Amino acid sequence: MADNQKTSMRWFVAAMIGAFAFVSYLERMNISITAAAMMPELSLSPTQMGQVFSSFLWGYAIFQVPAGWMGDAIGPRRTLTIAALLWCLTTVLTGLLPGAVVTGTVAVIVSLCALRFLLGAA
Secondary structure, eight states, rough: OOHHHHHHHHHHHHHHHHHHHHHHHHHHHHHHHHHHHHHHHOOOOOHHHHHHHHHHHHHHHHHHHHHHHHHHHHHHEEEEEEEHHHHHHOOOOHHHHHHHTSSSSSHHHHHEEEEEEEEHHE
């Protein structure tokens, strides 16, 4: 492989890592932006919304080591692909489930907490 090809591949990998980090940041922060609109719509208190926010952190913290093991076992490409697919799925379900499919304050909180936990785990 020529030096020019190696350099362009390095820039491509760096751009992909940057894009992945940006999307990851958006996935983590998107609910904090929409919380002000979600709370009155779903009849959630600030404390309940805090529980939803915390559920992401619990999933994130608990699955740090298992995700590292997974990366070692199946490789970083597959691990990041699975993570990205799970991010997409949980984000779509976060918009669909509470209020539309699941009704009742307790069911909404449980579904939001479960989805945010899964997003953190991913």
